[in-house]
Amino acid sequence: MAFDAFxxxxxIPGESSDDKHKDWIExxxxxxSMDQPASATASNAGGATAERVNHGTFNITHLLDKASPKLxxxxxxGKHIKEITIELCRAGGDKMKYMEIKLEQVLVSSIA
Known part of the structure; x- marks a missing residue:
C-alpha cells in the first residue's frame, strides 16, 4: 500500500506543505522492530506466557530540510524531545490517516 508519512x-518544524501537516517533516x-519473548514457563492453560515487549530503535529517513540542523x-x-507524532496517510486523494504513532521522551541517537 502506498502511503505518505509525516x-x-x-x-523542530519541517517543510511539509500538505494541508493537514503544515510544517511537519515529510x-x-x-x-x-518489536518482539515478544515467550517464557519457557507454561501458563495454567498450558501455553507459553507472554512477557514485556522489547522495542527496537525507531529509524526514520527524510530528505535534508530545515529540520536537519535541529536534529x-x-x-x-542528547536532549530529550518531549513528544513526537508520526502519521501515516493514504497516498493521493483524501490522504486519510490510517495510523498514528506517538512517542514521549524521545532521544535522537544517531544520524546517518
Missing amino acids: LKIDG ITSFSH YEAVCT
Whole structure:
C-alpha cells in the first residue's frame, strides 16, 4: 500500500506543505522492530506466557530540510524531545490517516 508519512517534533518544524501537516517533516521511510519473548514457563492453560515487549530503535529517513540542523543538535546534545507524532496517510486523494504513532521522551541517537 502506498502511503505518505509525516513527523511532528516539538520545537523542530519541517517543510511539509500538505494541508493537514503544515510544517511537519515529510518521511520517506521508517522501520521499527518489536518482539515478544515467550517464557519457557507454561501458563495454567498450558501455553507459553507472554512477557514485556522489547522495542527496537525507531529509524526514520527524510530528505535534508530545515529540520536537519535541529536534529543534528539533538543528537549532539542528547536532549530529550518531549513528544513526537508520526502519521501515516493514504497516498493521493483524501490522504486519510490510517495510523498514528506517538512517542514521549524521545532521544535522537544517531544520524546517518
